[in-house]
Amino acid sequence: MVSYRRLLAAVEAALLTPRPAPHHRADLSHALHVCLPDLQQFLTYPTPKAEDRAQVASKEVKLPNSAPTIIDNQDAQIALKLSEDYNLNEVHCVGLLVSAHQEWNLLGREPVEILRLSAGLWFTERRALITSLQLLLRAVVLDDELDSDLVADIRLYIERLLDGGLRARLIALIKELNREEPAGLGGPGVEPYVMDSRGALVQRRNVIQKERLSLCHCLVLTCLIVRISAQEAKDLFNLLKDCASDESLSQDVVKLQITYTIMFALTNSLTSDALGGSQEMGSSLALNAGFRKEFQHLIMDTSELSATAEGFTGVIRFVWAVYLMITRGSSEYNTSGSFTEDEIFSRSCLTRACEHDVFEFITTRVLQTATFQNDDEDLVFMYNAYLHKLMTSFLSQPAGREKIKEMKDAAMMAMDPYVVDIKDTMADVDSRAQQQAVELQAKPFISLLNLIGEIYQREPELIVENEDLWNFVRFAGEDHNTYRTLVAFLNMLTALAASEEGAKEVYQLLQNKAIRTLGWQTLFNSLVVYDQRFRQCLQTAGSFLPPLQEGDARALEAYLKVLRRVMEKGNEMERSQWFLDIEPLFKLLSYENVPPYLKGALRNAIATFVPVSPVMKNKVWSLLEQYDLPVVATPLLNDGGMSSQVYDMTFELNEVEARQEEYPSTLSYLKLLNVLIEQESDAPDKGGRFIGIFRFVRDQAFAPYAQRAYANTVEKWELVVAALRHFELMLSTYQITDDDVKNSSDHLLPPENSLPGMAAPGLPGVSNRLPIIELMKDLMSGKVIYRNVMSILMMGVNSVIEQRTSQLYGPALEEAISLCLQILHLALSKDNLFAEAWRPVYQPIDIILSHDIRQIVTVLEFVRYDSSPLVQRSSVLIMKLLSARMPQLVSIILEAGAASNLIEDYAACLETRAEDSQATENPDEDTGSLILRLLLANLDQPAPNVTHLLLKFDVNQLVERTMLQPKRHFSCLRVILDMLDTLARPEVNAGLHELGFQLMYELCVDPITCGPVVELLRGEKYEFFSKHLDTFVCEPLPKRSTNQQLRVSSLQQRAWLLKLVALELHLGDMDVVVHRDSCRRLLSRLFLREPPGWETGMPSNLMPARMTITTTDFNIHKVKVLELLEILQFQLPEAHSEFPPELHALKEELKVDEILGSPATVDQGGVYHISERGDRLIDLSAFRDLLWQEYKRLEVQYNLLVNGQKQSELREALQQLLRWAWKRNKNLEEQAAQLHMLVGWSQLVEIAISRRFHFLGSRTHVLFEILDASISATISQDCSLRMAFLLSQVALTTMAKLQEQSIVSPGEGDSTDDVTYLDVLSTVRLSNSACHTILSKLLASILRSESSEGLRRRQYATLLSYFHYCQGMVNRDLPLSVMRALLVEGRDGEEDMEIEKLDRDQAELAQLNFSLLKRDATALVDVVSRDATNGSEVGKSMAYYVLDALLAVDHHQVFLSQLQSRGLLHSCLAEISSNSYQAILLPSAESMRRLYTLESELALLLRVGYHNRKRGAQTLYAMGALRHLSSCRAIDAHLTDDAKWEQVKIGVGMPSQHDRQHQLVSPVLRLVLCFTALIDTTEATDGGRDEVALEVLEFIKSHQGLLDRILRDDTPGVHLADLDELQLATAILSKVWPVEESPEFGYTQAMFNLAYVYFCPDAESRSRFVQHIREAEKLSESSGAARETIRKMELQVARVRCNLIAYLYALVTKHSLRLHIFKPDIGDSATMGPYNLGRQRQPTLKLVADLLQQASLDLESALEEKALLLARLQDVNELSRHEVDEIIKAYGRQENSDPSDSIRKRRYVAMVEMCSAAGSRECQVSSLLFLVEHALEILYLHFEKLTESKSRQGRFEINLETNWGRKEDIQFITGKLLPVFERLESLNEDRVGRSMKHLQRLVHSLKSKIMMGSSESYLT
DSSP: OOOHHHHHHHHHHHHTSSSOOHHHHHHHHHHHHHTHHHHHTTTOOOOOOHHHHHHHHTTEEEOTTSOEEEOOHHHHHHHHHHHHHHTOOHHHHHHHHHHHHHHHOOTTOOHHHHHHHHHHHHHHHHHHHHHHHHHHHHHHHTOOSSOHHHHHHHHHHHHHHHHTTHHHHHHHHHHHTTSSSTTTTOOTTSOOEEEOTTSOEEEHHHHHHHHHHHHHHHHHHHTTTSOOOHHHHHHHHHHHHHHHTOTTTTTOHHHHHHHHHHHHHHHHHHHHHHHHHTSSSOOTTTTOHHHHHHHHHHHTOOSOOOHHHHHHHHHHHHHHHHHHHHHHTOTTSOSSSHHHHHHHHHHHHHHHHHHTTHHHHIIIIIITSHHHHTSOHHHHHHHHHHHHHHHHHHHHSHHHHHHHHHHHHHHHHHTOHHHHHHHHTOOSHHHHHHHHHHHHHHHHHHHHHHHHHHHHHHOGGGGTTOHHHHHHHHHHTSOOOSHHHHHHHHHHHHHHTSSHHHHHHHHHHHHTTOSTTOSHHHHHHHHHHHHHHHHHHHHSTTOOOOOOOHHHHHHHHHHHHHHHHHHHHSOHHHHTTTOOOOGGGGTTTTOTTSOHHHHHHHHHHHHTTGGGOHHHHHHHHHHHHHHSOOSSOOOEEOTTSOEEOOOOHHHIIIIIIHHHTOOHHHHHHHHHHHHHHHTOOOOTTTTGGGHHHHHIIIIIIITTGGGSOOSOHHHHHHHHHHHHHHHHHHHHHOOOOHHHHHTTOGGGSOOTTSOGGGSOTTSOOGGGOOHHHHHHHHHHHTOHHHHHHHHHHTTOHHHHHHHHHHOTTHHHHHHHHHHHHHHHHHHHHHHHHHHHHHTTTSOOHHHHHHTSHHHHHHHHGGGGOTTOHHHHHHHHHHHHHHHHHOTTHHHHHHHTTOHHHHHHHHHHHHHHHHHOSOOOSSGGGOHHHHHHHHHHHGGGSOSSOHHHHHTTOOTTSOGGGOOOOTTTSOSHHHHHHHHHHHOOOHHHHHHHHHHHHHHHHHHHHSTTTHHHHHHHHHSTTTOHHHHHHHTTTTSOOOOTTTOHHHHHHHHHHHHHHHHHHHHHHHHOOTTSHHHHHHHHHHHHHHHOSSOOHHHHTOOGGGSOOOOOOOTTGGGSSOOHHHHHHHHHOOOOSSOTTOOOGGGHHHHHHHTHHHHHHOOOBGGGTSSEEEOTTSOEEEOHHHHHHHHHHHHHHHHHHHTTTTOHHHHHHHHHHHHHHHHHHHHHHHHHHHHHHHHHHHHHHHHHHHHHHHHSGGGGOSOHHHHHHHHHHHHHHHTSTTOOHHHHHHHHHHHHHHHHHHHHHHHHOOOSOOSOSOOOHHHHHOOOOSOHHHHHHHHHHHHHHHTOSSOOHHHHHHHHHHHHHHHHHTTOOSSTTOOHHHHHHHHSTTOOSHHHHHHHHHHHHHHHHHHHHHHHHHHTHHHHHHHHHHHHHHSOHHHHHHHHHHHHHHHHTOSSSHHHHHHHHHTHHHHHHHHHHHSSHHHHHOOSHHHHHHHHHHHHHHHHHHHHHTTTTTHHHHHHHHTTHHHHHHTOOGGGOOOOGGGGGHHHHHOTTSOOHHHHHHHHHHHHHHHHHHHGGGOOHHHHHHTOOOHHHHHHHHHHHHTHHHHHHHHHOOOSSOOHHHHHHHHHHHHHHHHHGGGOOOOSSOHHHHHHHHHHHHSSOTTTOOOHHHHHHHHHHHOSOOOHHHHHHHHHHHHHHHHHHHHHHHHHHHHHHHSOOOOOSSOOBOSOGGGOGGGOOSSOBOOOHHHHHHHHHHHHHHHHHHHHHHHHHHHHHHTGGGSOHHHHHHHHHHHOSSOOOOTTSOHHHHHHHHHHHHHHHHHHHHHHHHHHHHHHHHHHHHHHHHHHHHEEEEEETTEEEEOTTOOSOOHHHHHHHHHHHHHHHHHHHTOOHHHHSSOOHHHHHHHHHHHHHHHHGGGSOOOO
16 A cells, blocks of 8 residues: 555655755655556545455455465454445455554554554545645645746646546545445444544544545635536535535534535635636636526525525525626627626525625624634635635625615615614504514625625735725715714724734825714714713712713724724834824723723723833823722712722722623723733832732632623633733733842731731831732632632643634633643742742642642643643643652652643644744744753653653653553654654754754663663664664755754754764673674764675675775775764854954943953843853843943933934944844854764764774774874864864874774784784884874874864874884884794795885884974974973873973984973973972872873983983983982882871872882982993993992982882882882992992892892792792782783892892902802991891802702793793694683783684784783893803802812812811702703703803803812812
């Protein structure tokens, strides 16, 4: 079945959109072509067939264009029931069921519900087809704004349909659908209800009647496109008679609409055809003489009809008579005398019509009915337009004018007062009957005047250049001898003055006395005469006021109505000069004999003068106080002491108007007061002067309104509206202060009925009572106003809807409802201000409402009232306030059973707004926006809240466990998703789309709603994220010049969408297949050009291989994420702060800078307000008011009334300032939207790159493109500072990902699972040209003119990451031996060539980088140095690290010389020496930032110190670096006992004092160590003192406390930093202390003590580090970080031992120290310094032997592990995934396992980790070899001295001069060394990876000496 809803969507897009896109027209053309057969066979459906019924019964149905469908028994029964109920084919019904399943998710529903939904879907499709046809017809007939070519095409299409019999089909359908049969209204046994598209239950009969009405609308439109035929005219008349004969017509609104629509169809057709007869086309019906006769007999049929049917028939008779008048005048019809026949026909019809007074019928029974007034505005205009043509033709035809004169004469004769008086004296019955007949004959003329007035009052533009009408007016205005005709004529004038042109015409008509006896002077003279007459009577004692004749009063009332209308509609400039003296209008107000209706007319006329000018308003006030009745007059006391009643407003209301049951005087009085209050501009008394009036309105007018009797119900509701309007004005006009509230407590005020003089002294009197105070007290105590307001609202929305459409008082009732809701909203907005001061007597409104929950539900249900957006808006605002105050609101709604209706009502309201073709400019008046804001605001409320309820979450259970099914339940969620799915009518709905996206984002962020909503959006039914990425997000932005507001909203929509996609990527659980697939789809759409493997079915190992990226690759096709960035990069039209240059001279005079410089908002007296988006904008109204105040000041200062030039100059300046402020707001909104979209883009890119990039494989080119684009954007002229900040953050993330990819990824492409060694050795995946591009643009970005420290910090971080990326090695410590091992065995030599190529590329890259840096060296160092000296602490740190990195790549001393010339190095030294102490001691965030700065300064100095071999150290030394370091007090800071508790005090996250000191001590010691390279060893050898050595020694001596602490090595705990410091301290001492001869400081003994600790075997060592290493080796499992720490600790322990053995070696070789074998103690303790252990100890040969033994064991272990690692490296591609994971677990430094990683990536990670471990073992081997060699040297020297070779009988003789050991000791140590020697001899060069000749020679020599002396004896 063709979906007619798609046709409707195409029609609406092309015809209802203000500016439809070109493709919309193409879509419309295609849809119309496809649906042409359906429109030709309009609403014709296949009927039931026996074979199809049998097919359905078999439960296997063959649907058209689909495979056989299997249905169950229930579906078969439902399909058959549908067929019976709607006379449809059974197979077609099965198709309906299938469509209903797809639309509504019918699973689990009851059969009757499925039946209703299926039927509802059928009616929805029918309705879509009817609506489509109706829109096409309206486009041709009514829409003048559409493209003429499009309208012409549609017209041809419609004419084709009409030629095919469409109109006849419409007439037949209107008849058929009204029959009691399955194809119509139904019949006995059919299901009476259906469910509409919103899931609401509606009666089938109502749906059918609405279809008939729509068909009638189509019918009336078709009659204006193609003229009707004779048969169609007769069919229309018969159809009209049938419809008009319905007995329920007067009670059924829809049937009445159908009837008069058919009447107008025939009326318009005849009128159009008749008028066409005088044109070139001619009249088609007039040529058919047979038709004229037949139609004449048809309409003149005398058969008995009901009064209603007779009335509609009479209208057609009148139309036919006019038709014959028009067509009779054409000579072309024939010459056979038919004119006479036509004239007879015309006269008979006209006479019959006038006898039945069709003018009154069409006026009262059609035009003045509530049904007609509520009908479609366009159709009503069309009806009135053709009535205008009809009446103009009638007035212009001679026969018509003759009939009008006849009717006027009859009216004048019938209503002549003289004749009436004579007739009244006749007593016989015949005479009275004759009089009634005469009066009945006179009535048509008055009805004609009323009809003409009614027509032109509705469409006043039709009177323009209508000479026939004004000629009739002049004729009808002459010679009135009765007030009835005069009143009718004046009422017609009132109607004709409904426009500016009409008002001017009527004013001039009466002003110029164009009609005798009628004029404005007559009115004013009559008022003056009556006033004089009444005044004379009052001055005469005992006389009574004469009665005012009814005729005169009615005539005056009619005059005043004309005056009122003329003043209301007249031109503003002209009307101020029309009536200068209005005092006569006031003079009759105080007389009690003046009828209330005349007083009402007087006050209504007076009210129109109030808005004319402020002067006129003040004049009205003064005259009103002078002449009008008092509200409540003080009673007069007579002589007997009794009070007499005074005639006041209260008396007139209760005694006069109440008896007459009419209240025009009171009503006009309230309206006049309301108009005056509306014009209040300055009210210092805050409405206090209205307190008496307020009480009158409250107590007399409003309180008893329901108990009063009313002759006219309209007047009742108008009185209620006036009273409510008064209350609403009091609440909205006057603002009160806290003092007013405090002084308004009941115990401070006298009683309301007390006189002013009765107030207690010192207390506020009655005059201080404010109406707003009393109004709030009434509402907050539930008294009379509150009760009446709620009683009005408690009528219920359904009752109000019914009365609004069926009763004449409906508009007044609607306004009363609206005002009640507005009063409640205003009171709820203000009651908190009063509640605190007035408790407990008065309570907030929400508490009063909660006393009866029905009141709350009733108020909220008015959102269903779709006839008035204001009512809906007020209800939504009340819901917003109540939901914020009442956490139990959802429970109240559920308890009342109103939840389902309320959910559907809000959804229907939102859907209606989304389907509107126009929207309000103010978003605060947009009901749809208010609903979405309500949903957003309530998300923060506790669950379940209103948002959860309206979005159809399960509020009866846990909200977070809801399974959302918007397709099953009609709710706001479904409407929002459908709206965002199509994004239709963006010009109108852009604000809704923006709020919709924002709501979706907030729902996904909210922890309660996140799960259900994300699952829904991710699901297949919506595919929300990927769909919009494919369509909407990359569309071009709307043009700023065309619609800037739409452009801003479009940016905001994309921003929220991008943030939604980023959130989806962030929240997805990659262990769930659906989440993973969704993530992959999004990434592929964002980052890939080619379809990825997971979408094309291509396996991952067939993805594109690794590619080399160049700077031109990415310019061919941009990926979507880069397209989005391009959309963002546009230049704003002007800076938002740019001030008009021509106004600079007036800025100071108008104090513009002072006004705009204040940050205060409007509520605080400023000019700024915060928009809904959070933008800080200028409030144009407040800005205008403040500028106007300044203008008034200057007006007095410069006497501008005299200086006209200055006055005009200032006024023009004010206008320009307001235009500038408006432009500034617009540009600021656009800039904020641009920035918001960039925020969304940056979040999306950063999350995708940092968390989900592995789904894209190793696509380095994608990262390069993003990095290049983001950096390029920062150097664009269109890039603001805040945009550059975000883009730099993206660049930093991307650069970091590139660096990470180089470490953890084997390179691009997964064509094989094998990993090569080149993947490890080469980590730069980008080409040199690409790197060159990045660096050049990054430098340009850093050097951009508009910048900030925060921006540069991110740019510095990116630059540092880039330098790190370009270093080219995964493991920077990977030794050459390991590299060689990776390339030797089993290779074919290709890797050698690759290595050479990599080396060349690396050298070329380094040269390119340096050349770029050198080019901008000066500017770059200027910027970085400025941050290093003047920036924040964080900025300084980043700047110093950048300088450090620049020095690292500087091999030509370019940057070093720059730093020297700027004195930056000297500044760093000074900072370290003077400002580091507090950074260590003070535990604060500021101190920590300072400490990090010091750390970065030390890093820079270290880079200089180790830079270019010795030159850097020499440079620092020349600056006095050692002297500065020696004066640094921070490294000597004494750590107190409280230091360990410091972290508890300062909180987690702050390093302890111990750690802070480490941050400074270690780099200082490392810096000192670099100076030891400058020591001249020749001078030390010759016994001289080197200058550098002396300064290093001075440093050591000046920081004795520091070195003492380090060398004691007794700090509790195992910290790697302590071991680092120990290694550095021992390294320094081993370099310089051997040349120091002073034993004062005891460093020698300290080194000896450390030797005792570290030389002994590990099993016996007392070192906490050695023990920790041994304990860690015993653990089977440990983390990667712990293993890395142990590895570093082993290396550092080996280096400490190296330093100690080096120190000992220096003493042995240079100072001839001789070690004992076992005897440790020598000398005395007097010279031992702080290391006093009782007796001085020095190392022994046994310790050296132990060290040698341990080192050999460690060396063997390290070599074995290294060999094992290298072997595994060779076989890594042969290992399984499990084995690879085990290797990573054993050697990994981090826990970075991801199950989704490919085996190739895991092998690469394993290879990297094994290379790192092998490199660490290689470093350890180097240190151990150093240990072994020096230990062997010491042993060799001692054994060489131990023995002297004597050539005495070939024997060796013991040197008896020594006392080093006994024979047993020597035998023990030699026995211990021999196994070690054997172990060392087993080492070979291949195994160790370096030359072993020296070591082997030492081993061989020692072993020889030991073996040669083993046969001799050694003595002690």
